[in-house]
Amino acid sequence: MTGYYLHIPFCEKKCSYCDFYSIESLDLVEAFVNTLIDEIHLRSGDIKPDTIFFGGGTPSLLSPAQLERIFREIPFFSHALEVTLECNPGTVSLDKLIAYRSLGVNRLSFGVQSFVEDELTFLTRIHTADEALQAMELARSAGFTNVNIDLMFALPNQTIDTLQYSISRALALEPDHISAYSLIYEPGTPLYKQLMRGEVSKQNEEVDAGMYAYVIERLIDAGYRQYEVSNFAKAGKQCQHNLVYWHGNDYLAVGPSAHGLVNQTRYWNHRSLATWTQKVRDRQLPHANEELLSRNERLIELMFLTLRADGIPANKISREFNLDIREILQPDLSYWISAGMIVDANGVLRLTSNGYAVCDEITVKMLSKLPTPL
């Protein structure tokens, strides 16, 4: 599987917690689309994407016409199995969604975050809880059968009651996929500044852990399967594009600040729209930097990414790195298994619901046991 990521760096209004690159100058969208198409041409190689993902920013700010122009230029577009568009519930209409679907979009991802108005206000979202509900209904009306809802927990002032409420409202909409994130205070965001100034306070570890455990239990009860730290899907509805990242497969990326992985090299584009535009106009790859991954780094990435997701493929590691990972991780592995944090099944070392909560701790311990250099 290979992926194709397109970053659409525009928002009507930036949310206070978000550290993705985006700007609020919507008058630049049309020019941006032209440049994006230029970058697609610059990269037209032999990649044949299985998944396409429009992230942002707010990709649903693109008009169907703009989206169509972009689709026309993506090589082997019709080959793609999954085409996802991230949407802000406040920026969609039935017509627009029908148009998107007719162009080839087959998966939508709504940034809903919460169904509690106070929490949406705190997060500086531009939509209301009702608009989120409507957006979901419109998506179904437009014929989408693969829709995600993003939710957040461990918000300041959030209680287990308000979390229960939001999850109930979300489940009532029967989304095919739910991403539930514990709030991250990213340096550089307005929210982070609020935290530093003492205007908001983080939920403590106990509350965060309690909410996380609740989310997992509730979603599994409702028939979702956890296949990554924050991601849950109905059968067959895992996000294939995200699995490309987590399985260490190649993905092309275009647009300001986008990160790609091709031929064991990670690259990332310039973050600023102006610099990125200039580079592309000069017919240069707009890379801010790139790094060729060493064998060691590839192993580390494969380990931590697969552990976060649907499990470390022991056989693949044995094949590609000539390492018996089970043996290297002893005696800790036996402990993790006996403590109910990891299961070893079907050739894969997979976190349990309990294990996901301490994923980073287990990861660091695992990595510290890898032989260096390989």
Next chain:
Amino acid sequence: MTNYRNFCIIAHIDHGKSTLADRLLERTGRVSAREMIYNQILDDNPLEQERGITIKLHAIQMDYTGVDGKAYKLNLIDTPGHVDFSYEVSRSLHACEGALLVVDATQGVEAQTISNLFMALDQGLEVIPVINKIDLPSAATTVDNVKQQVMDLIGCKEDEMILASAKAGIGIDDILEAVVKRIPPPSGNPDAPLRALIYDSVFDPYRGVIVNVRVFDGTMREKDKIRFMNLGQTYELDEVGVLFMQRQRTGILEAGNVGYFTAAIRRLQDTKVGDTVTLVNNPCEKPIEGFREVKPMVFSGIYPADSDDFENLREALGKLTLNDAAISYEPETSSALGFGFRCGFLGLLHMEIVQERLEREFNQTIVNTVPNVRYRVISNKNEEVWVDNPSQLPNPTLINEIQEPFIRAQIITPTEFVGTIMKLCMDRRGTMLGQSYLSADRVDLTFELPLAEVVFDFYDKLKSNTRGYASLDYEYADYKAGDLVRMDILLNGEPVDALSSIVHRQKAHDWGKKLCSKLKELIPRQMFEVAIQAAIGAKIIARESIAAMRKNVIAKCYGGDISRKRKLLEKQKEGKKRMKQVGKVEIPQEAFLAVLSLDK
């Protein structure tokens, strides 16, 4: 020989010894004013300069023409400025006929000055009191009092004291004149059998050990066959000379003079400070008195932070002992820390210096365990066993008695702090032996204290409780039996050998409680609950627990996060590797020194 003067400077830290030495060198033309830009020439080791103390000894010969028109050669022999090195002080004093006693006009006499002064008086040195820093404005109100203290102390007359300011260059000529007039020239017979005192030695990678000596009798010439009388080895002299700013080869060193020699001596341990050098063919009858083997008093485990670095650490310790013969080290194994070394030091300062040198000069990242003293254990069968690692203490049922080393501490303080100091010393199981008033407002207290109670933070406590006014000096006294027990620390039931300590039974409970709560702070949450227990034998005397980690995972990791996340994990992985593991519990390295910061 009549034109030689051998002398040293006795002073408390910061009372101006190094500045005065610099000034004397400058006045006698040994260094130019330009070179003086780098003040305090004798303290040439960066560690010495930072800490404002002298660790290694130096000596320097100056040419001086007296008021009488005669040319003199003045040998200034430096002395180390810390109680850990008091044996070296006694040997360098022995190499002199006189001493300048430098006292800060605003501070007065301090404990260490007094003990060194008495050492000098015992050895019959002519003492010239110098009241320094008289140019400071605050000296106007204090100088009379300080003068009185000095007069009371050594019984000198007021006009025998020299008022000086090394910094401002006041009184320097008077000091030089006093050195030639009042300090007697060395006596000794250049034709008698060679008798020379080793007062210091340094290692040079190209020439081997360079030995600094004071010749009392006889003459030392290149190619002579010499013998170290206490150690017994013989060597042939390669190079003989005197000490200017650099070594100056003269080929010969006669009675009364101070200088150096080399003799293809490969290890610093093969020369001992205090030993006597004589000729193989024409030996003197008796060695110079006062030689003793310096024994380590404080012990600590030194382990590589990364267990793969054990061999590097061994090599570094080997190199370090080339120019520090006082440190001892033996390989040892700890279940918590792996392979490392049990090292012995002269005292706490010496220990800190060694640790710093290992890190700075030899690039070693080390974990050191809490320092302890060496215990003498008398078994049931009346056998004597020396224990310098608490975890090695034999089973209590086999022990008849545990003895610990005591010190005799001298503390000089303004009278207002006497109560505070008494309390501190009593808390540390001390006994007061005496007190005497140096003046109406300064008192000299003598205590006997267990060394183990002093090695932690006694000095810091003394300083902070007296706003820095009290000064401390001590000498080692006897071993005495005490009601001592070994306290172990257990993490989830497994003992952590590197955290075992030997404590007084009555203090064990309090100590155990504090240590457990400190460890609770220092040991991070693990994936399971961790029980911390302090135990004497099978009896648990204190406990704490660290709750299990509930959550540690970052919520998002998408295409743009991977590189950053990998770098973060790689860094955390290195931190994880440095953790020491006992059972399943991971212990950060700071925890092994937890005891040192119990009260902070």
